Amino acid sequence: MTDIQRQILSSRFAAIAREGAEIFARMARSPAVIDEGQYACAILDSSGRLVAQEQGEPSQLAAVQATVAWLIDAFAFDIAEGDMILTGDPYCGGTVCGALTLTLPVAHDGEIAYFVALRFTCPDLAGDVPGVFQPDAHEIWQEGLRVTPVKLVRANAPERDVRRYILKNTRAPEHLDGDLSTAEVAAHRVADRLQAMLASRGADPVREAADYRIAHGRTRMAGHLASLAGGAGEATAATIDATVRVTVRHDDDRLAIDFSGSSPSSETTANLTRAATAAVVLTQLAAEVIEDTGLSQGILDAIDLALPEASCVNAAFPSAVSLGWRHIAPAVSSALARAVHRAPAFTVPPPLVVLFPEIGASPTSLPLVVSPGFRPMANTAGGDAASGRRRLISAEQTELDGVLSLLSRQFEGDDISAEVAIRQSGIEGVIVPGAGHEPDIVQDAPLSRNRSNVLAFQQGARIRFVYPERREERP
Incomplete structure (x- = not known):
């Protein structure tokens, strides 16, 4: 296959992910999706590498791949065609309670070839008060229901008791039920497109195109990172007592980013999970590449994060996390900006x-x-x-x-x-x-x-x- 053919098939992955995201965004009922773009659609290969992703806003950048990697490990050899897995746990690759990821395996010739993942934020999921924001929470159980990887559909048969259990734990059951159904529709559309591409092109050429897309992202990212200065930066959160410290250095074609010295996890909700911190880093340092080439594993792998355990940038279970994006993300952005001599991407949002x-x-x-x-x-x-x-x-x-x-x-x-x-x-x-x-x-x-x-x-x-x-x- 020529490079032009690989590039055409590579672009097809991006187009399919974009179609799935657009279908979901048009049909979803959650205000977080409609007004704030809190959704993403991704295609991953059988090992969990991200091939293509379309997202509505930056907090989703790292969570989809991290969540799918977690569920692949959780189910190991118990994932088959016809299954549909739901995950919504900040400590299983996620960001906040109420952000759910629906994952569908796509098989070819009897083997799982790809995964389709739809991620979205629902209006409410059993928090202390209605909604995703829980300003008075001190631990994760006050913020919402932790949906560890569960099968919503098994061998094409809906697990109705699982769905009923989840819908009984929301104050907005009609909206969540509608968004789950919409995610299923969008995921199946993406799966159908992938099946058609595999049938018409063959598994090997499609796999080559996926590898090409990941390698292209890695190459573009390496060139971009080479233009960034290394250094150290520090920023104090504007609204709480927390400090983010970071050191950035070049390591061949990767960027090593060390947050040692950052404040410990807070007893408030102002904490970030690992995936949320990674999303801030990607937005601050790689937005241009992501906008140009689309997100892939090549871009994710180009940044090596060292996040101290039990810190405000890598919260210790069971710390609350619902306001970390509002309070800690701007400090992470400012510290990184000072380290690489760029303007910060985030400022502290209003009340x-x-x-x-x-x-x-x-x-x-x-x-x-x-x-x-x-x-x-x-x-x-x-x-x-x-x-x-x-x-x-x-x-x-x-x-x-x-x-x-x-x-x-x-x-x-x-x-x-x-x-x-x-x-x-x-x-x-x-x-x-x-x-x-x-x-x-x-x-x-x-x-x-x-x-x-x-x-x-x-x-x-x-x-x-x-x-x-x-x-x-x-x-």
């Missing part, structure tokens, strides 16, 4: 308010993440990669479900302010901390804090957000 019906008042509860603005920065549009909602939600979209009215949204000097009013009674919520002051809440009755820091809102209560301007950090 959020998560609203939901009064806890215990309803058997179902779809949390509403309220963030009607973003932190502006001169000569840029929208928020950065860590800021949650990176598109400005319209007034119509804000008011669609009848919970809120958007009263104002405007520039105030270099900052942005926004104010919303709660239109319904029986609404509670939590504040997810970030950069700047907590949102100002105004209502006639005193703002009570029930069940730890859960706030009880009156109908007509107003919430005012101020988004301070981001200051560019020069390399």
Whole structure:
């Protein structure tokens, strides 16, 4: 097979992964998928090497491959055609509770040839309060259900008891059930495309194309890394007491990145898993290559991470992790930026308010993440990669479900302010901390804090957000 033929087949892998991601994104029901792009579709070979991946936002960059590698090891010789495996555990290659990965083996001539993986964040999965953000958690069990690798389908027969168990542990069962079904549809479409490619081209040429794609990513990454300076950097988290220290050095065609000296795991939720830290590193140091060539194992293998155990960048089980991306990821980005003399990719995101019906008042509860603005920065549009909602939600979209009215949204000097009013009674919520002051809440009755820091809102209560301007950090 010629290099041109290999390149054509290599590009086909990327196109198939993109098609699967687009199918899922169009049909999904979770607000995290629709508004924030928290999904990914990947193709991996039989050994778990990443061949191609399409993702909606950067936190997914390393977790899919790490999760599939974990489940291959967990099931060993118990994976067969017709199985479908679900995983959602921060300590099994993941990032946070509620981020689920559905994996489908693709067989050819009786042997598993590839895996298809769909990853997405669901609205709620048995956390202490509705939603993925658990600001008052101190351990992983307060944040949500740990879905260790389980078979959702075995030999083409649905494991209905497993699915029922998972759906009984969410406050938004219809949304999760719909997203699981959508992930199954998208995964089967990708599998069908791979089967067709294997049937028309043959297993050996397709394997050659996969190897070519991985090798091409490795070559492009080596050239890119050679342009980066080595050095040491340090950054302190802006919102909590944690410091990230990093040393970057060249090791042949790889970059050795050592986080020794970083703060230990926190008793709060401000911790990153290994996969989450890897995603920050890839975003900070390899975004250009990923954008140009697409993510593959060649890019993942070009970075060698040394992460101290039980640290804020490699949390010790059972540490809570739901706010690590908001608090620790910007510090990792800044420390890396100082080490290689580049501008950081992340800044600390602004506070959020998560609203939901009064806890215990309803058997179902779809949390509403309220963030009607973003932190502006001169000569840029929208928020950065860590800021949650990176598109400005319209007034119509804000008011669609009848919970809120958007009263104002405007520039105030270099900052942005926004104010919303709660239109319904029986609404509670939590504040997810970030950069700047907590949102100002105004209502006639005193703002009570029930069940730890859960706030009880009156109908007509107003919430005012101020988004301070981001200051560019020069390399």
